[in-house]
Amino acid sequence: MAKKDNSPYQKGQEFLIKIEDFGNDGEGIGKIDGYTLFVKDAVIGDLVKVSIMKSKKNYAYAHLDEIIEPSPFRVDPPCPVSRACGGCQIQNLSYEKQLEFKKDKVRNNLIRLGGFDAEFIDGIMEPVIGMEDEKGEIPAYFRYRNKAQFPIGTDKNGMPIAGFYAGRTHSIIPVKDCLLGVEENQEILEIVLDHMKKNNIPAYNEETGRGIFRHVLIRKGFTSGEIMVCIVINSAGDNKKNKKNNRKEGLDTNGEYIKNQQNLISRLASIDGIKSISVNINNEKTNVILGRELHTIWGEDSIRDTLCGIEFSISPLSFYQVNPIQTEKLYNTAISYAGLTGKETVWDLYCGIGTISLSMARKAGHVYGVEVIPQAIDNAKENAVNNNIKNATFYVGKAEEVLPAFYEKKVIDTDDREKALHPEVIVVDPPRKGCDKDCLDTMLKMAPDRIVYVSCDSATLSRDLRILVDGGYELKRVRPCDMFPNTVHVETVVLLTRVN
Ligand code: SAH
Numbered sequence: 172m173a174k175k176d177n178s179p180y181q182k183g184q185e186f187l188i189k190i191e192d193f194g195n196d197g198e199g200i201g202k203i204d205g206y207t208l209f210v211k212d213a214v215i216g217d218l219v220k221v222s223i224m225k226s227k228k229n230y231a232y233a234h235l236d237e238i239i240e241p242s243p244f245r246v247d248p249p250c251p252v253s254r255a256c257g258g259c260q261i262q263n264l265s266y267e268k269q270l271e272f273k274k275d276k277v278r279n280n281l282i283r284l285g286g287f288d289a290e291f292i293d294g295i296m297e298p299v300i301g302m303e304d305e306k307g308e309i310p311a312y313f314r315y316r317n318k319a320q321f322p323i324g325t326d327k328n329g330m331p332i333a334g335f336y337a338g339r340t341h342s343i344i345p346v347k348d349c350l351l352g353v354e355e356n357q358e359i360l361e362i363v364l365d366h367m368k369k370n371n372i373p374a375y376n377e378e379t380g381r382g383i384f385r386h387v388l389i390r391k392g393f394t395s396g397e398i399m400v401c402i403v404i405n406s407a408g409d410n411k412k413n414k415k416n417n418r419k420e421g422l423d424t425n426g427e428y429i430k431n432q433q434n435l436i437s438r439l440a441s442i443d444g445i446k447s448i449s450v451n452i453n454n455e456k457t458n459v460i461l462g463r464e465l466h467t468i469w470g471e472d473s474i475r476d477t478l479c480g481i482e483f484s485i486s487p488l489s490f491y492q493v494n495p496i497q498t499e500k501l502y503n504t505a506i507s508y509a510g511l512t513g514k515e516t517v518w519d520l521y522c523g524i525g526t527i528s529l530s531m532a533r534k535a536g537h538v539y540g541v542e543v544i545p546q547a548i549d550n551a552k553e554n555a556v557n558n559n560i561k562n563a564t565f566y567v568g569k570a571e572e573v574l575p576a577f578y579e580k581k582v583i584d585t586d587d588r589e590k591a592l593h594p595e596v597i598v599v600d601p602p603r604k605g606c607d608k609d610c611l612d613t614m615l616k617m618a619p620d621r622i623v624y625v626s627c628d629s630a631t632l633s634r635d636l637r638i639l640v641d642g643g644y645e646l647k648r649v650r651p652c653d654m655f656p657n658t659v660h661v662e663t664v665v666l667l668t669r670v671n
Contacts, residue, residue, distance in 0.1 A: 178226035179206060187239065190217045193272050197260035197659040199235075208233045211338075212254055214264055216242025244268040249313065250350045257338030258351065259657040266312060270299045270653060273661040277629040277651045285633030287646065299661075300500050300652040312656035315494045317476075318390040319352040320460055321360060323367075323374045325382075331367040331374045333360045333387060341377055351657065353391045355442060359400055362438045363387055370430045375405050380456045383408050383429075388451075388460070388487060391444065392476030393495045399447040399474045400439055401487040403461060404428060407454045428452070428466060436469045447471045449487050461488060465546075473550060478502070479530040481558050489547040490523040494654045501625065501652045501662060502530050505598060508623045508648060508666040511535045515595040516587070518619075520570040520610065525551030525563065527598055527625070532563040539591060540565040541573045570599070571607035578613050598623045605631025608638070615642040622667040627654075629663055636665065645670050 180203075188201035190213045199213030201221070207230040213219050218240035221233035238245075248254075248262035261269055278296060281287045302312040321333040324343040334346040348357040367374065367384055375382040386403040406428060428450040429435060439448055448469040453462030465488060473484040476491070479499055485491045492498040505527060509517065511534040519528040522540030524547050532538045532555075540563065542548050548567045555563045564585065566573050577583040578592055585591050597619045599606055605628065606614075614622065622644060626632035629651075640646055644667040654662040 177228045178231065180223050180226045180231055182223055182226070184223045185220060185236070186222075186233070187218070187220055190215050190219060190242065193275070195276060195659070197264075197272070206230065210235050212263065213238075214242045214245045215268070216244050252344050252346055255337050256335045256344045256346060257340070258335050258349065260338075260659045262657040266301070266656065269656065270301045272659070273651055273653060274299050276659070276661060277632075277649065277663050280629040280633045281636070281649070283633075284630055285637050287633075287636075287640075291646075292649070295647065295649055297648060297650040300497070300504065300650065302494075302497060302653055302656055312653075313350045314353060315496060315656060316349075316351045317353070317393055317495055318388070318491070318493050319349060319356055320386050320388045321346075321356070322386055323363075323384045325374045325376070331364050331372075331384070333364060353389075353398075355391065355398060355444065356389050358442055359389055359398075359439065360387060362435070362442075363402065366429075366431070366435045366438070372430055377456075380405070381408070385453060386460050390474065390485065390487070390491070392474050392485070394477040395475045396444045397446040397474035397476070398442070398444040399449070399485075399487060400445065401449045401451050401461075401465075402429065403451045403453050405454050406452045426466075426468075428468065432468060440469055445470070446474050447487075451487060463488075478526055481526075481529050481533075481554070481560075483524055483526060483529075483554050484550045484557070485524060486546045486550055488544060489550050490544070492526070492654065497652055497654045497662075498526075501654065501664060502527055504650055504652065504664045505623050505625055506531055506534065508621070508664060509535075509596045509598065510621060511596070516590045516593075517596040517598065518574070518594050518617075520574065520597065520599045520606075521601045522551060522565065523547050523600075525554050525565060527600060528563050528565070529554055529558060529560050531598070532560045535596075536562065537585075537587065537590070538563045539585075539594075541568060541570050543567070543569050569607070570601070571610040571613075574613045574617075575609055578617060593617060594619045596621045596623065598625065600625040601631075603628040603631065605635050611635060611638050611642070615639070615644075618643075618669060620669055624663075624665040624667065626663045626665070627660065629661065632663055632665065636667070639667055643670055644668065 190199035190201045192200040199210040201208045210233050220237040225232045244265045253262040326332045332345040334343045347360045373382040375385040388401040391398045449467045452464040473486045515535045517535045517538045519540045522528045522542045528538045528540040548565050551565045648666040650664050652662045
């Protein structure tokens with residue numbers, strides 16, 4: 172029965188298995204005679220009937236046909252599309268077990284990819300910072316996201332839809348009210364879709380590169396109540412030739428980027444809390460959601476929100492943590508790891524709008540922030556001024572370029588050059604791909620007493636920690652923080668200290 176590629180099982184074969192473990196993407200893992208089956212939507216502890224979908228020599232992907240005995244950790248997902256949508260991979264898992272899954276994920280990556288000893292990691296790892304569960308109909312770990320980016324597409328009948336991509340695909344599952352997001356999302360999307368229908372505005376088609384509306388980005392300041400709506404459009408519209416320059420083709424002129432723009436504006440602006448409406452131009456055939464060109468078409472350029480007692484301005488292009496309740500806990504952990512007494516010089520690399528920089532500036536001597544998005548640095552500088560924080564300086568550029576340029580040439584525009592080049596603390600909070608090697612090398616040369624690494628991907632974190640530890644640092648503390656309940660993502664804060 173063996174197939175050509177040596178897989179011992181064939182498509183369609185059925186098995187009864189117990190789910191014993193989780194994969195990195197939250198899928199259930201079970202075994203038949205030592206052979207591994209990955210079963211999406213199965214939960215650890217389930218007894219399930221599955222059928223083989225795709226088999227390889229040592230493992231196979233199997234379909235969950237039936238739950239014979241549900242796991243005690245299984246819960247009914249409140250969202251009706253939780254299985255089809257790619258956003259929440261583990262909504263069917265009890266929250267306690269979600270936290271355990273996240274802790275294990277970080278732990279396993281540190282051991283397998285970072286090459287750290289299991290006993291050592293178990294000795295230093297602190298419990299996951301979870302979200303508190305308020306007793307209510309929907310627990311506190313729903314509706315925690317302050318931002319959503321809905322792709323716009325077209326359904327079978329040619330009608331515009333908004334929603335989320337089905338797991339690992341680019342087909343849109345219509346969802347207007349995602350349970351992770353704010354309730355206002357639904358009303359905003361309904362207005363946008365209705366405007367498209369009434370004005371015959373086509374949705375963008377990823378395959379052809381034609382059509383106009385691509386995404387709707389909505390962000391709400393949880394403390395301020397201020398909401399921004401940013402509509403991402405392909406301004407070349409249906410005309411391929413106009414891709415580069417003539418962006419008004421097919422659209423109205425005179426600063427109108429959207430057909431009948433005033434009408435859309437007045438409907439959106441009537442929603443409580445809306446403070447900023449903008450259009451972002453993205454004419455590239457790419458997965459990247461936002462283009463560089465941004466036009467405020469109504470209201471303010473940014474919304475405001477308060478974190479750790481500091482008020483922040485946030486523009487649509489700037490990164491801002493999506494779960495403000497957990498963000499404060501994350502930042503407080505990072506601040507405590509930094510061991511600030513009021514005198515320290517701190518670098519905050521990948522600083523975004525300066526949230527960590529400014530929270531630390533109040534407890535440090537001077538903070539230098541580096542960030543690649545110019546609008547985010549504009550926000551950071553504005554935020555420092557608005558909060559009357561004078562001991563923070565911000566630089567635009569890539570961390571792996573700005574830091575070496577300062578360090579190698581020993582030129583930096585500050586009176587405290589020596590201190591800046593030899594800080595007590597360096598904080599990094601890179602995107603998923605982690606830190607660039609040039610950045611890590613320069614950090615090692617600057618030899619701070621402490622490095623605080625905030626990471627949203629424990630795989631690249633583990634890789635980078637190995638480099639820092641081999642470069643003379645000791646891993647002291649590791650604390651995962653659950654910023655993204657119901658998903659498989661986990662944030663981690665790490666403290667490293669220099670070995671003398
Ligand atoms: N610390 C901030 C932002 C963290 S997200 C906060 O907590 O809000 C990571 C940030 O790194 C983003 O703002 C992104 O724009 C920025 N970034 C990405 N690549 C970069 C690079 N090579 N150098 C500097 N910043 C970068």
